[in-house]
Amino acid sequence: MNDVKVEKLLINYKTLEKFKRFKEYGNQELSMLEDLQSNIVENDSESPFYGIYFGNALVARMSLYKVDKKYDLYFEPAHDYLVLWKLEVLPDYRGNNYGKALVEFAKSYNLPIKTNPRINSQGFWEKMGFQKAKYEMERDFGENPLIWMPDGVNEKDLKSN
Structure with missing residues (x-):
């Protein structure tokens, strides 16, 4: 695994073509085509998309969004955190x-x-070390979020309103 390199993917039509290969496998809820299409402006825009290539083929991808602590619903005290979205191989x-x-x-x-x-x-x-989020509020858009905590951030920091 040492030679596996994760790369930031450009927001452009070439990446859009590579994403179409993932859609062929039928995981509609994992499709990032619409996300990418709505973000296409130019190559150097800030991209939330990351991927791994095998040769010239994009074989794994994810989107990763940073959320400012002012929008935090999970931690007390509030933290900046990442949302890892739509990981697919x-x-x-x-x-x-x-x-x-x-x-x-x-x-x-x-x-x-x-x-x-x-x-x-x-x-x-x-x-991968993720645990069920421990908070008592409405479900996260009807889903069951999992949380990973880095060293130095304690599980007890999870909100339990």
Whole structure:
């Protein structure tokens, strides 16, 4: 896994073409085409998209958004945190630690991370050290968020309103 490199993906039509390959596999809720299309302005725009290439083929991707602590619904006291959204590895490339490499890249920011498990991925997230968010408020858009805490941020900091 040492030679796996996570790259920031440009917001452009070339990346849009690469994203279409992911949509072929039918995980509509994971489709980032619409997200990318709405963000296409120019190559140097701030991109929330990251990926791993095998040769010239984009084989794994995720989107990663930073949330300012003023919008924090998860921690007390409030923290800046990351939302890791729509992590996906193409079927032929699963089992090569590409998903783990993307998660480790997100963890390298040393901020709390929130994600929502999708399509039988709960076990993967648990192996990556994520735990169920412990707060008593309405569900997170109908989903069950998982939280990862970096060293120095305690689980007791999770809100329990």
